[in-house]
Amino acid sequence: MIVTVKKNADPALISELIQNFESQGFQVNDSVGSDYHILGLIGDTTSLDERKIKANPIVDNVTRIAAPYKKANRLFHPEDTIVDVNGIKVGGHEKIVVIGGPCSVEGLDHICQLAQDVKEAGACMLRGGAYKPRTSPYAFQGLGTEGILDMVEARKRTGLPIVSELMDSDQLDEFEEYVDVIQIGARNMQNFSLLKAVGKSHKPILLKRGLANTIEEWIMSAEYIMASGNPNVILCERGIRTFEKYTRNTLDLSVVPIIKEKTHLPIIIDPSHATGNWKYIESMSLAAIAAGADGLIIEVHEHPECAWSDGAQCLKPEKFKQLIDKARNIAHVVGRDL
Numbered sequence: 001m002i003v004t005v006k007k008n009a010d011p012a013l014i015s016e017l018i019q020n021f022e023s024q025g026f027q028v029n030d031s032v033g034s035d036y037h038i039l040g041l042i043g044d045t046t047s048l049d050e051r052k053i054k055a056n057p058i059v060d061n062v063t064r065i066a067a068p069y070k071k072a073n074r075l076f077h078p079e080d081t082i083v084d085v086n087g088i089k090v091g092g093h094e095k096i097v098v099i100g101g102p103c104s105v106e107g108l109d110h111i112c113q114l115a116q117d118v119k120e121a122g123a124c125m126l127r128g129g130a131y132k133p134r135t136s137p138y139a140f141q142g143l144g145t146e147g148i149l150d151m152v153e154a155r156k157r158t159g160l161p162i163v164s165e166l167m168d169s170d171q172l173d174e175f176e177e178y179v180d181v182i183q184i185g186a187r188n189m190q191n192f193s194l195l196k197a198v199g200k201s202h203k204p205i206l207l208k209r210g211l212a213n214t215i216e217e218w219i220m221s222a223e224y225i226m227a228s229g230n231p232n233v234i235l236c237e238r239g240i241r242t243f244e245k246y247t248r249n250t251l252d253l254s255v256v257p258i259i260k261e262k263t264h265l266p267i268i269i270d271p272s273h274a275t276g277n278w279k280y281i282e283s284m285s286l287a288a289i290a291a292g293a294d295g296l297i298i299e300v301h302e303h304p305e306c307a308w309s310d311g312a313q314c315l316k317p318e319k320f321k322q323l324i325d326k327a328r329n330i331a332h333v334v335g336r337d338l
Contacts, residue, residue, distance in 0.1 A: 002076070084232075127164070163180065248277070273310075
């Protein structure tokens with residue numbers, strides 16, 4: 001339930017109203033925006049008489065909501081959340097961020113060279129998989145700790161914060177020490193024990209949408225993280241599984257305005273996993289920026305045909321630079337910088 005308080009209401013009366021709700025066993029999220037003041041009641045509100053609440057002279061309106069998420073809900077948090085990654089701001093009306101790098105870390109020299117390449121092209125963060133969830137148990141599973149430490153060295157040389165996927169809570173201490181943004185992949189979107197674990201982390205969390213999950217299920221996974229204490233969640237759309245075979249997945253760009261409407265969290269787009277084909281990455285990236293996305297995460301490899309994983313969806317560094325140059329023009333059209 002959402003209780004909208006009248007503008008300029010007496011703070012003492014607001015405090016009294018909050019205490020009244022709390023005495024009835026409700027948790028109250030008190031949110032003050034530039035134009036209005038709302039109280040979000042968490043708990044079973046079926047016993048509350050909204051007409052009685054409206055009778056309070058400081059109450060402007062009472063709304064019952066069906067959405068099960070509270071902390072991620074824009075109604076409870078009208079201002080956009082801006083996630084700070086080592087001084088790089090993700091979300092709001094800030095600069096659009098671009099994250100680039102290989103699907104898998106393939107060694108120290110390789111990741112350091114790619115880090116330099118993506119930085120020169122205009123990326124502000126480096127992605128790379130050290131622990132890889134693969135459909136086949138015989139496929140390359142990543143370099144593990146060695147891969148993480150290789151990315152740390154790449155960060156030292158370029159200054160780019162690193163983004164990498166966490167597979168298991170047993171690895172969390174390592175990620176806390178070395179990684180700047182912890183990615184929860186599509187296959188782990190509803191690994192609730194892992195979500196609770198990263199909810200206790202102070203690192204920003206990049207949460208990818210599951211292969212066949214609804215938007216509400218995705219937001220509820222973000223809610224798990226936030227309810228455990230970590231508000232720094234960045235949502236990532238990476239395509240969903242449909243009947244279509246021409247692309248690896250189907251990129252659902254409609255999620256951008258929906259997420260902006262329903263939540264206050266930033267959202268970035270992964271056109272690499274969405275399409276599975278480097279030929280389509282540029283057009284989908286430009287479309288994502290036009291739709292209002294806060295960033296892109298793109299796979300880059302200098303020799304895609306030799307990549308240890310997902311080479312077909314990797315851009316070469318020169319193509320990556322061309323994409324960013326075009327993306328700046330689209331960003332300008334929608335009133336943002338890149």
